Amino acid sequence: xxxxxxxxxxxxxxxxxxxxxxxxxxxxxxxxxxxxxxxxxxxxxxxxxxxxxxxxxxxxxxxxxxxxxxxxxxxxxxxxxxx
Numbered sequence: 001x002x003x004x005x006x007x008x009x010x011x012x013x014x015x016x017x018x019x020x021x022x023x024x025x026x027x028x029x030x031x032x033x034x035x036x037x038x039x040x041x042x043x044x045x046x047x048x049x050x051x052x053x054x055x056x057x058x059x060x061x062x063x064x065x066x067x068x069x070x071x072x073x074x075x076x077x078x079x080x081x082x083x
Contacts, residue, residue: 008035009042 004024007013012035018024024045027033033043 005046006033006035006043007046008038008040010035010038010040012037012040013046 001017001019002021002024003015003017005013006016014036016033018027028043031041034041035043
């Protein structure tokens with residue numbers, strides 16, 4: 001299975017699952033794709049960023065913030081030291 005981000009001629013973006021890359025081509029050629037928002041059948045693949053695995057370590061995620069109005073600038077952040 002493969003998921004494509006699709007876009008209609010009216011700029012509605014939506015995701016659709018396909019059995020294979022060829023399945024997309026068959027459904028596109030048969031005009032079996034349509035926008036779920038407006039029903040437009042002029043649908044193409046939208047630009048997508050591929051998910052790429054890396055063997056390099058990544059930077060740790062930033063510490064969560066509590067959203068307090070005073071923030072962590074006062075040194076009294078209740079989230080400090082949690083993790």
